[in-house]
Amino acid sequence: MEDRRTTAIELDVSADADRLLQETVAQFEYCANATAEWCWADDGGHTVTRIADAERRLFRRFRRETALPPNLVQQAVRRGVEAVKSSVARLNDGERVGRPGFASGLAVYDERDADLDREGASLATTDGRASCDFVHSTNVEETLDRLADERCEFRGGHLECRDGDWYLHASTVRVDASALESDGEHGTALGVEVGEENVAVASDGTFWSTDGLANGCVAPAGDSQSPTGSGVKSMDSAVENETNGAVEEANSAVEKGTNEYGRAELYLHRVGNELVTAAVEHGCSHIVFEDVTHDSEAGTGASATTSKLLRQYVEYRAAEHGVEVARVTSESAAHRCSTCGFEHEDNHDGERFECLECGFQNHAAYNASRNIGASYRRRQQNATETNANAAKQ
Incomplete structure (x- = not known):
């Protein structure tokens, strides 16, 4: 891979x-x-x-x-x-x-x-x-x-x-x-970690840095300066039809730098398109994000807002390719080794991940993205086994 x-x-x-x-x-x-x-x-x-x-x-x-x-x-x-x-x-x-x-x-x-x-x-x-x-x-x-x-x-x-x-x-x-694995029955899941240092990190090893965001700013939902008020489809048109009269105002805001929110959200849309492209190229059936809404601290921060907008863009584009978008709650994603499964808070130190058990080393966000994808596959396997057992009774 x-x-x-x-x-x-x-x-x-x-x-x-x-x-x-x-x-x-x-x-x-x-x-x-x-x-x-x-x-x-x-x-x-x-x-x-x-x-x-x-x-x-x-x-x-x-x-x-x-x-x-x-x-x-x-x-x-x-x-x-x-x-x-x-x-x-x-x-x-x-x-x-x-x-x-x-x-x-x-x-x-x-x-x-x-x-x-x-x-x-x-x-x-x-x-x-x-x-x-x-x-x-x-x-x-x-x-x-x-x-x-x-x-x-x-x-x-x-x-x-x-x-x-x-x-x-x-x-x-x-x-x-070893970046992506499939169990055959449940397909392959592309895990996505969204954070402060990187807009997104996928489990195929692709990183999208925050350099593309305007000072790291993403407008909150409902912000009058945010082009998301026009919907994901209008943003898609802004990307593909940059000189179309219907999006001249958005294009001017984004390309001329007069609206930092517009620039940031257009960048998120491009990241979303590239995530879907990666999923299709790898034959993935699902793109999986970590569900941060359960976390009262993370669920109200910049990462949660970025994750929500990015997920919306991905959902719109993924549907065209038959790829589903899912969310999982994975509190151990940051501390669990994606290679051997050993979980300890000392495995993770900032952007560095080093497993205390097997010695696996990599970027912490990349390790987390692999865990997010694996967590979804385990959840699907467990659901299938539960349904099978219920059918036998």
């Missing part, structure tokens, strides 16, 4: 590099929007949803019209097609959806267009490469330490400009064969 993490790394960008990155992002968005326009059938005709068809028609055109490297052109076409596919799916569900568009100021990179080392990143642009140093932090150091592991690889990410600062959301993957 893959141990996948995504970390937002701030870049120290010179004036020349900033100019190149701005040009690259602008041309990337032009290609993505032009792809969506070409694929979309405004007259009710055939809508193109195959990436190969769009590439055959548009690749050479974009190579003539822009200075983007070939790989970035392919990524832009893919982004446009995927947005169209998502809109078509919602149309088929009876929603009123317009042609998708992009105005988020980002470009998608893979390992062919971005190189990372201990000091910084080298990114393909419209005119050669731009070298950018990292603004070092704990998260950056952890990512670089992972890349030093021969089992770990950089798998690309996306580059975005946020309030004048550049960030590379870098994805790293490492083999972890």
Whole structure:
């Protein structure tokens, strides 16, 4: 199984590099929007949803019209097609959806267009490469330490400009064969730990840091500044149809940084989409969150609010893929070893987990997420056994 993490790394960008990155992002968005326009059938005709068809028609055109490297052109076409596919799916569900568009100021990179080392990143642009140093932090150091592991690889990410600062959301993957388990009868559960240090940590090893939140702020339910008042579907439209007139106000608030709550909740929605994608890729039947409402302290804090919003976004998207969302009460998730089952409060110290019994070491949130998934599977097994016993009597 893959141990996948995504970390937002701030870049120290010179004036020349900033100019190149701005040009690259602008041309990337032009290609993505032009792809969506070409694929979309405004007259009710055939809508193109195959990436190969769009590439055959548009690749050479974009190579003539822009200075983007070939790989970035392919990524832009893919982004446009995927947005169209998502809109078509919602149309088929009876929603009123317009042609998708992009105005988020980002470009998608893979390992062919971005190189990372201990000091910084080298990114393909419209005119050669731009070298950018990292603004070092704990998260950056952890990512670089992972890349030093021969089992770990950089798998690309996306580059975005946020309030004048550049960030590379870098994805790293490492083999972890024991991350997800299935008992066959009850399917596989993707456990999710939501906390203060990380927005979410999944039991497949994917981490989403709080860097994507605006100062860590998530609006309380009912806050007049929060876009959640429009419902999860309108937030989904804000993600996929960023230039659609129906969401221009939300887009302006999110992308221009005028509403920190809007930015935070859009980030949570993106995390939710990626959680569902991970569950589908791993063949999971359930995505499981810890139920913190029973805890009077945790149930009223920022983590509980984040968990609630994230769960709402996941529930909406998961239903489209036949994946169920569940909650479990697991008071021992933080202190129980997900490898041997030994439970002791001294196993857990801040973000560090080290089992006193078997010596298993890992990030505490990752260990907890595995316990959350395992707790749900045990509950399902117990329910099945209880029902079977009752049927025999």
